[in-house]
Amino acid sequence: xxxxxxxxARTHIPPQSDARGGSxxxxxxxxxxxxxxxxxxxxxxxxxxxxxxxxxTGMLAxxxxxxxxxxxxxGLSVVILAGEIDLSAGTMSSFSGILxxxxxxxxxxxxxxxxxxxxxxxxxxALNGLIITIFRVDSLLVTLAMQFILGSVATALxxxxxxxxxxxxxxxxAGTGSVGPIPYQLVVFGVxxxxxxxxxxxxxxxxxxxxxxxxxxxxxxxxxxxDRTIVGAFMISAFMAGVGGILVSGFYNAARDDLxxxxxxxxxxxxxxxxxxxxxxKGRIAGVIVATFVLGFxxxxxxxxxxxxxxxxxxxxMLLIVSLALKITVDRRGGFDVRAALRQRVQRSARxxxxx
Amino acid sequence: xxxxxxxxxxxxxxxxxxxxxRHPSTLAPASARYAALHVSKAFNGAPVLRDVSILLEPGQxxxxxxxxxxxxxxxFKIMSGMYQPDTGELVLGGERLTDLTxxxxxxxxxYLVPQEPTLMQxxxxxxxxxxGALPRRRVPGLVDWARVRGEAATFFGRVGLDIDxxxxxxxxxxxxxxxxxxxxxxxxxxxxxxxxxPTSPLTSHETEILFRLMDALRDDGLALGFISHRLDEIIxxxxxxxxxxxxxxxTTAERGDxxxxxxxxxxxxxxxxxxxxxxxxxxxxxxxxxxxxxxxxAAPVFEDVSFTLTEHEVAGLAGLVGSGRxxxxxxxxxxxxxxxxxxxxEGAPLLHRSPRECIDAGLIYLPEDRxxxxxxAEVDVARNVTAGIIPHLPRTWHLIRAKREESLARExxxxxxxxxxSLGAAxxxxxxxxxxxxMFSRWILAEPKVAIFDEPTRGVDVGAKDDIYxxxxxxxxxxxxxxxxxxxxxxxxxxxxxxxxxxxxxxxxEVGHGEVTTARLGELVVGGAQ
Numbered sequence: 001x002x003x004x005x006x007x008x009a010r011t012h013i014p015p016q017s018d019a020r021g022g023s024x025x026x027x028x029x030x031x032x033x034x035x036x037x038x039x040x041x042x043x044x045x046x047x048x049x050x051x052x053x054x055x056x057t058g059m060l061a062x063x064x065x066x067x068x069x070x071x072x073x074x075g076l077s078v079v080i081l082a083g084e085i086d087l088s089a090g091t092m093s094s095f096s097g098i099l100x101x102x103x104x105x106x107x108x109x110x111x112x113x114x115x116x117x118x119x120x121x122x123x124x125x126a127l128n129g130l131i132i133t134i135f136r137v138d139s140l141l142v143t144l145a146m147q148f149i150l151g152s153v154a155t156a157l158x159x160x161x162x163x164x165x166x167x168x169x170x171x172x173x174a175g176t177g178s179v180g181p182i183p184y185q186l187v188v189f190g191v192x193x194x195x196x197x198x199x200x201x202x203x204x205x206x207x208x209x210x211x212x213x214x215x216x217x218x219x220x221x222x223x224x225x226x227d228r229t230i231v232g233a234f235m236i237s238a239f240m241a242g243v244g245g246i247l248v249s250g251f252y253n254a255a256r257d258d259l260x261x262x263x264x265x266x267x268x269x270x271x272x273x274x275x276x277x278x279x280x281x282k283g284r285i286a287g288v289i290v291a292t293f294v295l296g297f298x299x300x301x302x303x304x305x306x307x308x309x310x311x312x313x314x315x316x317x318m319l320l321i322v323s324l325a326l327k328i329t330v331d332r333r334g335g336f337d338v339r340a341a342l343r344q345r346v347q348r349s350a351r352x353x354x355x356x
Numbered sequence: 357x358x359x360x361x362x363x364x365x366x367x368x369x370x371x372x373x374x375x376x377x378r379h380p381s382t383l384a385p386a387s388a389r390y391a392a393l394h395v396s397k398a399f400n401g402a403p404v405l406r407d408v409s410i411l412l413e414p415g416q417x418x419x420x421x422x423x424x425x426x427x428x429x430x431x432f433k434i435m436s437g438m439y440q441p442d443t444g445e446l447v448l449g450g451e452r453l454t455d456l457t458x459x460x461x462x463x464x465x466x467y468l469v470p471q472e473p474t475l476m477q478x479x480x481x482x483x484x485x486x487x488g489a490l491p492r493r494r495v496p497g498l499v500d501w502a503r504v505r506g507e508a509a510t511f512f513g514r515v516g517l518d519i520d521x522x523x524x525x526x527x528x529x530x531x532x533x534x535x536x537x538x539x540x541x542x543x544x545x546x547x548x549x550x551x552x553x554p555t556s557p558l559t560s561h562e563t564e565i566l567f568r569l570m571d572a573l574r575d576d577g578l579a580l581g582f583i584s585h586r587l588d589e590i591i592x593x594x595x596x597x598x599x600x601x602x603x604x605x606x607t608t609a610e611r612g613d614x615x616x617x618x619x620x621x622x623x624x625x626x627x628x629x630x631x632x633x634x635x636x637x638x639x640x641x642x643x644x645x646x647x648x649x650x651x652x653x654a655a656p657v658f659e660d661v662s663f664t665l666t667e668h669e670v671a672g673l674a675g676l677v678g679s680g681r682x683x684x685x686x687x688x689x690x691x692x693x694x695x696x697x698x699x700x701x702e703g704a705p706l707l708h709r710s711p712r713e714c715i716d717a718g719l720i721y722l723p724e725d726r727x728x729x730x731x732x733a734e735v736d737v738a739r740n741v742t743a744g745i746i747p748h749l750p751r752t753w754h755l756i757r758a759k760r761e762e763s764l765a766r767e768x769x770x771x772x773x774x775x776x777x778s779l780g781a782a783x784x785x786x787x788x789x790x791x792x793x794x795m796f797s798r799w800i801l802a803e804p805k806v807a808i809f810d811e812p813t814r815g816v817d818v819g820a821k822d823d824i825y826x827x828x829x830x831x832x833x834x835x836x837x838x839x840x841x842x843x844x845x846x847x848x849x850x851x852x853x854x855x856x857x858x859x860x861x862x863x864x865x866e867v868g869h870g871e872v873t874t875a876r877l878g879e880l881v882v883g884g885a886q
Contacts, residue, residue: 024736024780202755204746211743214732220691221721221729222743222798223711281734 026331027284030275034290041294045301052304057181059297062304064176066296067189068093068247070289072267073274074196075240077288079233080271081200083213083280084139086237088128088146090264093245094154094257096121100246101163101255110170118242124150125238129231139234147260154257164254174250185247189292192243197285199236209233213280269320270295275327295319387414387577388449390466390548392435395444397427404430406604407444412548412579417570419582419594422623423787423817426600428583429471432550435581436468437461448548462488466548467541471556473533475525482508482521485539511539515569529678531562538569549573550581555589556815559676559843561882567593585817587616599623620818643667646837647719647806649688652697657683658861661697665806665837670828672852673841674877680861681841682724685808689721690714701806715744718805722795722812724841726788730795733784737776737794738765740783744798768797772827789820796827807831810841825851845874845881857881 046053053059072089079086100117104110128146132139171177177184200206208229212219220226244263249255274291276283295316302312390412397405405427412418420428433439435446437456446453448464461468475484483490485508491500508521517535525533534554541549551570555563570593574580584590590597597614599606599622606622607614643666652661658680665671675681686692688699690709699706701717714720723729732740742749742765750760765779772793776786783791792812799807809828813821828851832838842848848855849872857865857880865880867873 198755202758204749204751204754204756207739207746207749207756211732211735211739211746214735215728217729218732219743220711221723222746223715224743224746225710225712281732 027275027282027287029330030327031284031287031290034274034287034294038290038294038297041297041301045297045305049301049305052301060181060186061178061183062300063186063189063293063296064183064251065300066266066292067185068244068251069263069266069270070189070292070296071192071240071244071247072263073270073288073292074193074285075237075244076267077271077274077276077283077285078196078200078209079139079237080276080278081213081280081283082209082230082233083216084132084230084233085143086125086128086234086241087140087143087264088124088150089143089237089241089244089267090260090262091147091151091154092121092124092238092241093248093263094259095124095150095157096242096245097249097255097259098154098158098162098245098257101166101249102157104166105163110167114170114174114246117246118239121242121245122235122239125235126231128238129234132234133227133230147264151257151260158255158257162255162257164252166250166253171250171253174246175253176251185251188243188247192240193285193289196236196240197289200285205229205232210281213277214282266295266299266316269316273320273323388465388547388579389413389447390435390449390579391447392431392441393445393447395431395434395441395446397430397434397439397442404603405434405441408600408603408605409444410581410598410605410608412581413596414547414577414579415574416595417574417580417582417593419584419590419597420600421584421587421590421597421619422600422606423789423819426623426817427603428600429552431600432468432552432581432583435461435548436466436550438468462544462546465544465546466550467544467546468550468552469534469537469541469554471552471554473530473537475528475533475536477526478524480522480524481512481517481519481528481536484525484536485511485521485543487540489543508539511542512536514542514572515539516565529562530557531559531565531677534558534566535569538566538573546578548579548581551583553583553585553815555584555586557677559881560845560878561676563589585815587619587818590619591616623818643669646702647839648698648700650698650700652684652687652699653695654683654687654692655695656861658687658858661858661861661863663856663863665839667805667835667837668832669854670832670838670840670852672848672855672872673839673858674845674848674855674881675841675858676881677843679858679881681858682810684858685721685810685839685841688714688808689719691721712747715802715804716747718803719808720744720799720802720804720806721808722799722810724810724814726791726795726815731783731791734782736780737769737774737783737786738762738779741765741769741794741797742801744802764801765797768801769794771800772797773823787817787820788815789817789823792816792820792824793827796824800831804836806837806839808839808841811843812840813842813844813847821847845877848872848877849874 042059046059051058052062054061072093076086076089096117099120100113103113103116108116124146128139128143131137131142173184174188175185179187200209208219208224211222211224212226212229216226245259248259270291271288272278273295274283274288276288298319299312299316302315303309391409393409395405395408396403408427408431410418410420410431420431422428430439434441437458437460440455446456448466453460453464476487479487482504486504491503491507492498493500505521512519512521515535515538517532517539519528519532525536528536538549554566558566570580570582582593595611596608597619598608599619601623609618645664645666647665649664650662653659661684663671673681673684683692687694688709690706690711690713699709701719704717706714706717706719711721727733732743738761742761750757750764762779769776774786774790774793774797776790783794786794792815812828813824816824828838828840840848840852852872854866854868855872855877856863857867857877859881867876867880
């Protein structure tokens with residue numbers, strides 16, 4: 001085994017933080033772009049829409065309108081990072097809110113009812129994950145079916161008249177109360193956002209989830225317990241959707257069995273806008289958190305301005321398409337070199353014209 | 357200023373009868389020289405090709421050789437329209453091809469047989485043959501299936517592919533899929549066929565079949581391009597050889613004007629020593645047994661496989677592709693279920709095996725298909741290297757300590773001499789050899805007692821191969837028991853103390869100390885001992 005070749009001299013290898021052009025650097029750039037967008041949006045609405053900024057407290061109060069969607073988005077990101085999808089998250093919120101309310105109406109202490117509802121949601125999430133991993137059915141199909149089942153179960157549980165009028169201690173914390181200028185809901189969102197960000201970014205589970213999303217066979221060959229991790233991801237998603245359902249109930253001071261798509265679709269939008277690759281692997285929770293506010297303030301700003309919710313939805317759709325087209329272009333070129341991309345386009349068209 | 361030829365490439369084919377064009381088997385292939393002149397290409401600012409010119413002559417095989425990352429595949433991709441060159445031009449039979457697309461290339465008679473066959477797995481062999489060019493019946497929109505089946509057999513005959521035309525592509529071996537790709541080139545009446553490292557997944561026997569086909573195509577007047585890592589192959593089939601190094605042309609020589617050493621020196625920029633087997637401490641006796649595989653079966657793939665490995669030992673597992681060698685390894689590693697049999701590691705049975713349990717017990721497996729089962733392509737080097745020891749990463753409470761993880765990764769990639777810009781660079785920016793070293797790093801971190809290395813030097817260039825042999829040798833010296841699975845018999849003869857030979861799912865022989873030669877192994881792997 002001797003060769004004349006000496007092993008290559010050990011050269012200094014720069015640390016990770018020095019990475020340029022790697023996937024992590026691109027994720028950072030994307031989050032930076034979202035922050036810029038958020039600031040621009042807030043400045044624009046503050047300047048043009050009276051009643052948006054409201055001395056800061058007005059704006060903070062607006063967050064109550066959308067942090068429940070943000071909760072779903074946080075949970076969904078975990079599943080999407082692993083390369084799966086959870087369409088049952090929307091009606092999971094209905095299920096959790098209704099279950100909590102019905103238990104409370106039947107005489108169970110409200111906070112105990114909350115815990116039971118969250119445990120039940122998490123178990124349904126585990127069921128999702130087990131069906132997907134044991135029978136190898138696509139998560140799109142399993143959770144689509146579960147979406148219908150949970151929606152019907154929620155309606156059936158409520159018996160057509162969802163309970164309302166919860167104790168004030170509950171409504172304050174899960175609903176419309178605030179600590180100084182900061183709504184409790186925003187605090188709850190902050191705590192969970194921090195927890196999920198740590199889970200995904202810093203724990204072994206989070207590492208496994210991302211690697212599974214990047215390349216599932218390679219994850220399996222590396223000894224990552226793929227099935228177990230995926231079941232866990234669905235449990236997290238279900239739990240977060242459950243919390244979202246509790247927050248909605250608190251906000252309206254009534255349980256609702258009609259949440260479904262009105263929560264799910266914006267939540268998926270937030271995840272994707274936040275830079276999480278819909279096929280798994282790439283993405284950071286920080287991006288999802290910023291995207292929650294970008295999308296939330298955009299919608300609320302337009303509503304406060306007196307626009308219809310239809311036009312707000314339309315703008316959301318356009319924002320999603322434009323941002324994704326931009327992001328994919330940037331990813332493919334390995335950096336924010338939009339000028340070079342344009343230059344190449346122009347040159348090519350000039351060449352084609354010249355040839356004709 | 358000079359302008360490229362305008363419009364679609366209808367000029368050359370205008371004279372061709374459209375019916376004949378659709379069924380080109382009726383035409384004799386027209387010969388044409390195909391030249392790439394002063395081609396340069398950069399990705400994200402990193403130059404991959406610098407002012408490279410090559411000429412493919414009709415009736416010649418032009419072999420392109422160079423280390424991984426030298427730019428060979430990129431050049432072929434440019435010549436087949438998959439990439440656009442930044443500068444330089446392509447000239448086919450005196451005509452300049454501008455803004456070449458894969459579709460135009462096919463139209464002009466240029467076909468690229470890719471590194472990994474890209475057949476539609478669920479379509480039949482015959483359907484795959486005609487993808488994009490199905491013969492039509494008189495009624496518009498209907499396919500003339502009778503003709504597809506009939507002619508497919510003829511084309512398969514020409515490339516020496518002996519299969520039922522209705523066989524789904526997924527049931528074909530890699531070698532058969534490659535022959536099918538060649539047949540597709542014939543269907544399209546191609547004048548130029550570019551082979552991008554076709555032999556790397558093939559066994560020596562299958563390679564011979566491919567070479568005979570290439571000889572026949574050459575004699576028919578086609579211009580052939582051929583990339584390989586194996587010098588013997590280059591010397592065997594190359595009428596002309598061009599050596600690339602770091603994206604630039606080093607030399608071009610006609611057959612007879614170069615020696616094997618000339619090529620190696622040109623490729624790696626330094627002369628290479630002759631590889632000889634050295635006695636390791638592993639050649640001593642009195643070693644304790646670490647792995648025992650007993651009567652392992654998973655019908656119908658393999659049956660009744662038993663062997664043992666001792667510490668410090670490098671054993672080989674030789675066999676043809678499809679002989680069951682990879683399946684045996686995957687079963688030992690817990691990726692597949694066994695029907696019967698047991699695996700013992702250091703005297704303790706490994707029951708209900710999963711990869712995680714195996715790794716934690718000290719048994720690791722380096723997969724054959726690095727792109728699919730090995731690397732996380734877009735992930736940085738550091739996370740790729742630590743992927744095998746996620747449960748054991750240093751942490752405070754539940755949080756992974758990034759700095760400690762980084763220093764672990766840095767230390768281990770230093771041991772295997774991975775060359776990378778930074779720990780944060782995506783692993784797919786590394787050359788094949790460096791990716792493989794990173795895979796070795798991943799498993800060294802797991803501190804194994806037994807290692808199964810499946811095709812450890814596949815898709816790795818000559819220089820890096822030697823380094824990998826050194827890594828394996830060092831690991832064995834420090835006590836690791838290694839099992840090397842390889843199609844490259846020379847490689848097994850070079851690095852193994854003894855070699856087990858597997859044929860159709862059974863161990864048919866064992867070649868022991870001092871008797872390991874390529875000839876003896878070659879005889880056994882094709883079932884010659886029976």
